[in-house]
Amino acid sequence: MTAPEPHHLPRTRRPGYLAAAGVFAVGMLGTTLPTPLYGLYRQQIGFSELIVTVVFAVYAVGVIVALLVAGDFSDILGRRPILLCAAALAAGSALLFIFEQGLPQLFAGRVLSGFSAGLFSGTATAAVLDLAPPGRRGRAAFAATAANMGGLGLGPLLSGILAQYAPWPLKLPFLVHLALLVAAAAAIWMLPETVHRTRPRPSLRPQGMTIPPAVRAVFVPCALAAFAGFSVLGLFTAVAPDFMATVLDVHNLAVAGAVVFSVFCASTAGQLLMGSVSAAKALPLGCAVLVLGLLLIGASLLAESLPILVLGAVAGGAGQGLSFRAGLTLIGAAAPELQRSATLSAFFVFAYVGISLPVVGVGALTLELGVRDAGLVFAGCVILLVSAVATYLRRRPPAAP
Incomplete structure (x- = not known):
């Protein structure tokens, strides 16, 4: 039935x-x-x-x-x-x-x-x-x-x-x-x-997630880009205030909150920017902007500069928003209709693993390296991941929906 x-x-x-x-x-x-x-x-x-x-x-x-x-x-x-x-x-x-x-x-x-x-x-x-x-x-x-x-x-x-x-x-x-x-x-x-339902209500069962074979070629780069972008959001949401206090000597909580606010505002702006380019072009472009943001974040830790950190937050947020909406569009278009919801759930799972797992790694690294060096290691690892995704997309660009 x-x-x-x-x-x-x-x-x-x-x-x-x-x-x-x-x-x-x-x-x-x-x-x-x-x-x-x-x-x-x-x-x-x-x-x-x-x-x-x-x-x-x-x-x-x-x-x-x-x-x-x-x-x-x-x-x-x-x-x-x-x-x-x-x-x-x-x-x-x-x-x-x-x-x-x-x-x-x-x-x-x-x-x-x-x-x-x-x-x-x-x-x-x-x-x-x-x-x-x-x-x-x-x-x-x-x-x-x-x-x-x-x-x-x-x-x-x-x-x-x-x-x-x-x-x-x-x-x-x-x-x-x-x-x-x-x-x-x-x-x-x-x-x-x-x-409103006109037929008997079905039983409530976990929807789970699935990645249909026909979608995997586009799913993998989109999910990795989402993982990387959300890891930047996680970094700012979890540990940026401590970075600012420890490395940049900024102890004003309102300023710390405003810097995190700028990341999410930039993400919204990045998602809006996708309206002017196709999703297939927006995904590698978003990856490039995300790399720029990570380079600026690393530079802010080396130079101990709040203005550079803010620039990194804005660029990183814009790159995350652009690549995330592009990935969502490409996967949504490629997924079979009867499996679309479960496929998109899998995409969101990758994104939320990205917002949590890397920042726990940063927290563990701070015990050995300190906040500044842990942040630099994080930036370097995510730059390598996003660069690999961007390289893959240049060689095998996704089909436009």
Whole structure:
């Protein structure tokens, strides 16, 4: 018996895509909120840079589990229930940080945050597109992208400013996020449901992931580029504030949050740039810009220069955004229709492994080499990976979708 297809409301009855994008941004904001605060947690609890990266990395584990287990649940249960569940998980994460008494709460809070982000990523994107009125699907796609990356960037900016200039630096950012989540939950409740089934509901089963043989030739370079690009996002989100404090002698948390914010803004800009070139050309171009960003990051550590680090953040973010959207487009076009969702899930898994595993390696290297040299080793390894991908793409360019 084939799974019943969702029956959607007519397009004319789907207002509210900007509200859905706002909900998306609020949800993703919480996932990066702790970024400028890890140094304060280290002082309060007492742990190494390696533990900081592990605390950060368990978030990606939560995202991957949510994508693999519940990636298509909103197609079965509806958008609103899954969005409300994601908001509840985000609120649970915020409460664990507010009442934190040590590492167990930090780990648990990050895992819940990962579950929340995994549910928000697919469901909120689908909700934004579902609610777009006729003729505005392109704007809605940009709204979803901006909400995702903008929310991720706003998290460290908000917490950095509050931690630097307001009282209760380890509590107030999460209290503010709780208030935003209450407003987001009210918005979700008022959004029209866009998924209605006219047939019996199928059982909920993990969707898993697959890489069909016909897709592997394009999947491998796209996934490696995504792995490398997300590793740069992970570097800034997990350890950039400590790099800035240790190597560049920049201790202002608001400045640290602003630098991380610039990476995600540049990623959004890079994704927008793909509109002017084909995906087949955008992928190697994004790799080249990503290499430039990594060279600047390495130069900033050698020269101990904050302006060069900011330039590296902007170039690295732009290269990540350009190559990521190109990879998503190429894989989505090449994947068979009946396996597209599972194939894209595999692509996102590679990306989120990239955001977690390399930064744990950086954390381990800091124990032996120090923060500066560990950052240089990271930059060198990722440059080699991206250069190899770019070389492969020059010899065997992917077919344009």
